[in-house]
Amino acid sequence: MLEQRFLEEASAQELDVCAYRVFMDESRPLVSGLAAILGDFQKLFSLTYASVHSKQPRERVRIGIEAATQTSFGFAYTYSGSVGFVLTLPNDQSTLFDTDLDEAMNVVFSMAKSPKPEQIVEYARQYGPGPVRALFNWASHHADHSMGADIEWRRVNEVRASLFIQPPELRELRDAIALTSDVRSTKVEVAGELVGIDVDRRTFHLRVEKEDYIGLLSDDIRHAVEVPKHYHAMVEERTITKYSTDEEKTTRILLSLRD
Structure with a gap:
């Protein structure tokens, strides 16, 4: 009651x-x-x-x-x-x-x-x-x-x-x-100087104005490249969000290079 x-x-x-x-x-x-x-x-x-x-x-x-x-x-x-x-x-x-x-x-x-x-x-x-x-x-x-x-x-x-x-x-x-995690990716085209590349580890270092782009090489890049040299680069920025911790990890992947 x-x-x-x-x-x-x-x-x-x-x-x-x-x-x-x-x-x-x-x-x-x-x-x-x-x-x-x-x-x-x-x-x-x-x-x-x-x-x-x-x-x-x-x-x-x-x-x-x-x-x-x-x-x-x-x-x-x-x-x-x-x-x-x-x-x-x-x-x-x-x-x-x-x-x-x-x-x-x-x-x-x-x-x-x-x-x-x-x-x-x-x-x-x-x-x-x-x-x-x-x-x-x-x-x-x-x-x-x-x-x-x-x-x-x-x-x-x-x-x-x-x-x-x-x-x-x-x-x-x-x-x-x-x-469970979520993966989001965006592609950006940037112009900068390729100052480092590691063929064995499949990593790259691209300097764009005052920012350094460091990440992984895609499997599509198998041709010879010059270092140091200025290139137009297509870079994928892949962000993984882990929901249990709310942590984000962003990885950059170099997709292509052109003079």
Whole structure:
């Protein structure tokens, strides 16, 4: 009865409710694990909302002031079985359509249910590496503490979105993100002086004004070249982003040379 009265009062104040239940095999959960999980979930939701609201991918795990203000959950109460938290968040209840907050919660739940590398890459391209990195941290802390999650996004008696995920699934999600990376490449044509080349290691050193281009030779370059000499060069810049660490590594590949 008290729970029903709380949901009705929350709705009257235009507050949606997030019921977050953490379950585990052990009977004694650690505070450090619970604190990390809730903090990760807040960051994951805020970053996803920022991407949904701005319609731009979030490249880094940084939350702006506006997004932080609009997505900060309020604490209401706890409940048993195993450990449950009831959180509240202001949301526009006058519209018949999903708000950006609703969409962000749906995206979070969808990402958590997508442990395949190709699905992770697609989410990262649409919403940015930032939310995927936050998802990795959230899944890692759940997996490290062998805690599952049962989350409901509610408005009075209506469950608007939900997620039930067990520790083995969270470990699978964590491992999939750890093994997934995205490769982006662009080609640029530059004019500079070829000052070094290593045929055995297949590397080159091209000086373009004040910048040095150092990288690998493509298999297409088998003809003799002169060093030092000025050339027009076609260079591919290939960037690999590892989602679990948000690290980027850029490699330059010399595709062709002409006088």
